[in-house]
Amino acid sequence: xxxxxxxxxxxxxxxxxxxxxxxxxxxYAIAGEIRxxxxxxxxxxxxxxMADLSEEFANRKDVVIGAGTVMDSxxxxxxxxxxxxxxxxxxxxxxxxxxxxxNKVYYFPGCATVTEVVTAMxxxxxxxxxxxxxxxxxxxxxDIHGPIPEVALMPSGGVSIDNxxxxxxxxxxxxxxxxxxxxxxxxxxxxxxxxxxxxxVSALDK
Numbered sequence: 001x002x003x004x005x006x007x008x009x010x011x012x013x014x015x016x017x018x019x020x021x022x023x024x025x026x027x028y029a030i031a032g033e034i035r036x037x038x039x040x041x042x043x044x045x046x047x048x049x050m051a052d053l054s055e056e057f058a059n060r061k062d063v064v065i066g067a068g069t070v071m072d073s074x075x076x077x078x079x080x081x082x083x084x085x086x087x088x089x090x091x092x093x094x095x096x097x098x099x100x101x102x103n104k105v106y107y108f109p110g111c112a113t114v115t116e117v118v119t120a121m122x123x124x125x126x127x128x129x130x131x132x133x134x135x136x137x138x139x140x141x142x143d144i145h146g147p148i149p150e151v152a153l154m155p156s157g158g159v160s161i162d163n164x165x166x167x168x169x170x171x172x173x174x175x176x177x178x179x180x181x182x183x184x185x186x187x188x189x190x191x192x193x194x195x196x197x198x199x200x201v202s203a204l205d206k
Contacts (some may be wrong), residue, residue, distance in 0.1 A: 001085060002106065002126055005064055006152075010034040010200060011088075013068055013156060013178035016043040019052075025182050026053055030063055032197025035178065038088055040068035040073050045084040054083035066106075066130045073099050080105055088156075088176075090131055092116055098121040108154060112136060114144060115150060127152045127173060134158020138170035145171050161196075161203045168204055182190050 012029040014037060015020025023045045029037065039049050050065055057063040066086035067079035073095040076087050080103045087100055090171035092109035095176075100107035101124060111117045120128045130136060133155030141153050155167055156176030168177050175198060184192035 001064065003060060005036055005086065005106075005127070007066065007082050008035045009082070009155070009168075009174050009204065010197075010198070011036040011038050011156070011176040012181055013038045013040060014181075015040045016049065017044075019045050019049050022046070022049045023053060024190045025193055028193035029181055029197050030057070030060075032194035033201050034197040035060075035063045036086075036174070037065050038068040038086075038176065039064065039065070039084075041071065041079075041110045044080065047078045048061070048081040050074075050079060070083050070096060072096070072114065076100065076107075080157070082097065088129055090129075092120050092123070092125075094123060097125060110156070114148075116146070117144060117153075121151060123147075127154050129153075129176065130155040130172075132157035133176075135169075135202060138166045138172070140172040141167070141172055161199050164200055164203050165206065 012034045013023050014025050015178050026037045054065045064085050064174050067084040068088045070087045070089045072078050076096045086106040088108045090110040098109050107125050108127045108129045109120050110129045130153045134157050152173040154174040159175045181193050181196050
Protein backbone atom coordinates (compact mmCIF):
# COMPACT_ATOMS: atom_id res chain seq x y z
CA UNK A 1 0.00 0.00 0.00
CA UNK A 2 2.87 2.38 0.72
CA UNK A 3 4.17 1.72 -2.79
CA UNK A 4 0.72 2.56 -4.21
CA UNK A 5 0.63 5.83 -2.27
CA UNK A 6 4.05 6.83 -3.60
CA UNK A 7 3.20 5.71 -7.13
CA UNK A 8 0.04 7.83 -7.05
CA UNK A 9 2.26 10.70 -5.83
CA UNK A 10 -0.52 13.25 -5.34
CA UNK A 11 -2.64 13.47 -2.18
CA UNK A 12 -5.92 15.34 -2.58
CA UNK A 13 -6.40 17.23 0.69
CA UNK A 14 -10.19 17.46 0.76
CA UNK A 15 -11.92 20.04 2.97
CA UNK A 16 -15.58 19.70 2.06
CA UNK A 17 -18.30 22.18 3.02
CA UNK A 18 -20.43 19.13 3.82
CA UNK A 19 -20.42 15.36 3.28
CA UNK A 20 -21.61 15.41 -0.32
CA UNK A 21 -19.26 18.22 -1.27
CA UNK A 22 -16.30 16.25 0.06
CA UNK A 23 -17.37 13.11 -1.77
CA UNK A 24 -17.87 14.96 -5.05
CA UNK A 25 -14.47 16.67 -4.82
CA UNK A 26 -12.93 13.25 -4.14
CA UNK A 27 -14.71 11.54 -7.05
CA TYR A 28 -13.73 14.22 -9.53
CA ALA A 29 -10.14 14.27 -8.24
CA ILE A 30 -9.94 10.52 -8.80
CA ALA A 31 -11.31 11.03 -12.32
CA GLY A 32 -8.38 13.41 -12.85
CA GLU A 33 -5.92 10.74 -11.68
CA ILE A 34 -5.29 12.04 -8.16
CA ARG A 35 -6.07 8.87 -6.26
CA UNK A 36 -4.76 9.35 -2.71
CA UNK A 37 -7.74 10.95 -0.99
CA UNK A 38 -7.16 12.68 2.36
CA UNK A 39 -10.47 13.62 3.98
CA UNK A 40 -9.73 16.28 6.58
CA UNK A 41 -11.51 16.37 9.91
CA UNK A 42 -12.44 19.98 9.17
CA UNK A 43 -15.07 18.39 6.89
CA UNK A 44 -18.44 17.84 8.61
CA UNK A 45 -18.97 14.14 9.42
CA UNK A 46 -15.53 13.38 7.98
CA UNK A 47 -15.46 9.80 9.28
CA UNK A 48 -18.71 9.01 7.46
CA UNK A 49 -17.24 10.43 4.24
CA MET A 50 -14.20 8.15 4.65
CA ALA A 51 -16.42 5.14 5.25
CA ASP A 52 -18.62 5.90 2.24
CA LEU A 53 -15.70 6.46 -0.11
CA SER A 54 -13.88 3.37 1.18
CA GLU A 55 -16.95 1.31 0.31
CA GLU A 56 -17.54 3.06 -3.03
CA PHE A 57 -13.96 2.47 -4.22
CA ALA A 58 -13.38 -0.89 -2.54
CA ASN A 59 -12.67 -2.53 -5.90
CA ARG A 60 -10.12 0.11 -6.95
CA LYS A 61 -6.71 -0.98 -5.64
CA ASP A 62 -5.20 2.27 -6.93
CA VAL A 63 -7.51 4.47 -4.84
CA VAL A 64 -6.49 4.98 -1.21
CA ILE A 65 -8.71 6.71 1.36
CA GLY A 66 -7.21 8.31 4.45
CA ALA A 67 -7.72 11.03 7.03
CA GLY A 68 -6.29 14.52 7.39
CA THR A 69 -6.16 17.10 10.18
CA VAL A 70 -5.98 14.25 12.69
CA MET A 71 -5.34 16.31 15.81
CA ASP A 72 -5.44 13.61 18.49
CA SER A 73 -5.76 9.88 19.11
CA UNK A 74 -9.56 10.11 19.46
CA UNK A 75 -9.90 11.38 15.88
CA UNK A 76 -7.29 8.86 14.78
CA UNK A 77 -9.44 6.03 16.15
CA UNK A 78 -12.52 7.45 14.41
CA UNK A 79 -10.63 7.47 11.13
CA UNK A 80 -9.33 3.93 11.61
CA UNK A 81 -12.83 2.68 12.44
CA UNK A 82 -14.08 4.37 9.23
CA UNK A 83 -11.54 2.47 7.14
CA UNK A 84 -8.81 5.08 6.73
CA UNK A 85 -5.55 3.54 5.53
CA UNK A 86 -3.41 6.54 6.46
CA UNK A 87 -3.53 9.36 9.00
CA UNK A 88 -2.12 12.84 8.38
CA UNK A 89 -1.73 15.56 10.98
CA UNK A 90 -0.21 19.06 10.89
CA UNK A 91 2.05 18.09 13.81
CA UNK A 92 3.75 15.04 15.33
CA UNK A 93 1.82 13.28 18.10
CA UNK A 94 3.40 10.16 19.69
CA UNK A 95 -0.04 8.90 20.77
CA UNK A 96 -1.27 8.93 17.15
CA UNK A 97 1.95 7.24 16.04
CA UNK A 98 1.44 4.48 18.61
CA UNK A 99 -2.21 3.97 17.68
CA UNK A 100 -1.39 3.85 13.97
CA UNK A 101 1.29 1.22 14.54
CA UNK A 102 -1.05 -0.82 16.72
CA ASN A 103 -3.74 -0.79 14.02
CA LYS A 104 -1.33 -1.29 11.10
CA VAL A 105 -2.16 1.98 9.33
CA TYR A 106 0.27 4.67 8.22
CA TYR A 107 0.91 7.90 10.08
CA PHE A 108 2.27 10.92 8.18
CA PRO A 109 2.89 13.72 10.71
CA GLY A 110 3.57 17.34 9.86
CA CYS A 111 7.11 18.52 10.58
CA ALA A 112 9.02 21.70 9.76
CA THR A 113 12.41 21.24 11.47
CA VAL A 114 15.15 18.62 11.33
CA THR A 115 14.54 17.73 14.99
CA GLU A 116 10.84 17.09 14.31
CA VAL A 117 11.67 15.03 11.24
CA VAL A 118 14.11 12.81 13.15
CA THR A 119 11.61 12.39 16.00
CA ALA A 120 8.98 11.21 13.50
CA MET A 121 11.48 8.87 11.86
CA UNK A 122 12.25 7.29 15.23
CA UNK A 123 8.50 6.69 15.64
CA UNK A 124 8.55 4.67 12.37
CA UNK A 125 6.57 7.19 10.30
CA UNK A 126 7.20 6.01 6.71
CA UNK A 127 6.42 9.37 5.08
CA UNK A 128 6.77 12.70 6.84
CA UNK A 129 4.59 15.61 5.82
CA UNK A 130 6.61 18.76 5.30
CA UNK A 131 4.31 21.45 6.64
CA UNK A 132 3.84 24.24 5.89
CA UNK A 133 5.53 23.47 2.58
CA UNK A 134 5.12 27.01 1.28
CA UNK A 135 7.22 28.37 4.14
CA UNK A 136 10.20 26.03 3.77
CA UNK A 137 10.30 25.46 -0.02
CA UNK A 138 11.83 22.68 -2.14
CA UNK A 139 15.35 23.61 -1.03
CA UNK A 140 14.53 22.35 2.46
CA UNK A 141 14.21 18.80 1.14
CA UNK A 142 17.61 19.01 -0.55
CA ASP A 143 19.13 20.32 2.67
CA ILE A 144 17.65 17.51 4.78
CA HIS A 145 18.61 14.85 2.24
CA GLY A 146 22.25 15.89 2.71
CA PRO A 147 22.64 14.38 6.20
CA ILE A 148 19.48 12.19 6.06
CA PRO A 149 19.11 10.91 2.49
CA GLU A 150 16.75 8.09 3.41
CA VAL A 151 13.90 10.22 4.80
CA ALA A 152 10.69 10.31 2.72
CA LEU A 153 9.20 13.81 2.68
CA MET A 154 5.82 14.98 1.37
CA PRO A 155 5.23 18.75 1.21
CA SER A 156 1.73 20.02 1.83
CA GLY A 157 0.73 23.66 1.63
CA GLY A 158 2.30 25.83 -1.03
CA VAL A 159 2.27 23.14 -3.74
CA SER A 160 1.07 24.53 -7.07
CA ILE A 161 0.93 23.52 -10.73
CA ASP A 162 3.84 25.88 -11.31
CA ASN A 163 6.16 24.38 -8.67
CA UNK A 164 5.16 20.72 -8.37
CA UNK A 165 7.98 19.68 -10.71
CA UNK A 166 10.44 21.57 -8.49
CA UNK A 167 9.27 19.59 -5.46
CA UNK A 168 9.68 16.33 -7.37
CA UNK A 169 13.16 17.32 -8.53
CA UNK A 170 14.11 18.24 -4.96
CA UNK A 171 13.26 14.69 -3.85
CA UNK A 172 9.66 14.79 -2.57
CA UNK A 173 8.17 11.27 -2.57
CA UNK A 174 4.65 12.75 -2.76
CA UNK A 175 2.84 16.09 -2.53
CA UNK A 176 -0.37 17.25 -0.92
CA UNK A 177 -2.72 19.41 -3.01
CA UNK A 178 -5.47 21.22 -1.14
CA UNK A 179 -7.45 24.37 -1.92
CA UNK A 180 -6.12 24.57 -5.49
CA UNK A 181 -8.16 21.50 -6.44
CA UNK A 182 -11.55 22.93 -5.58
CA UNK A 183 -10.90 26.62 -6.21
CA UNK A 184 -13.20 26.80 -9.25
CA UNK A 185 -16.07 24.63 -8.05
CA UNK A 186 -18.34 27.56 -7.19
CA UNK A 187 -18.02 29.09 -10.64
CA UNK A 188 -17.38 26.08 -12.89
CA UNK A 189 -18.74 23.02 -11.08
CA UNK A 190 -17.04 19.83 -9.95
CA UNK A 191 -15.74 19.10 -13.44
CA UNK A 192 -13.17 21.81 -12.71
CA UNK A 193 -11.65 19.56 -10.02
CA UNK A 194 -10.89 16.96 -12.67
CA UNK A 195 -9.34 19.58 -14.93
CA UNK A 196 -7.10 20.94 -12.15
CA UNK A 197 -6.10 17.41 -11.14
CA UNK A 198 -5.14 16.61 -14.73
CA UNK A 199 -3.15 19.85 -14.90
CA UNK A 200 -1.14 18.84 -11.81
CA VAL A 201 -0.43 15.38 -13.25
CA SER A 202 0.54 16.89 -16.59
CA ALA A 203 2.87 19.42 -14.94
CA LEU A 204 4.66 16.62 -13.15
CA ASP A 205 4.99 14.55 -16.33
CA LYS A 206 6.53 17.49 -18.14
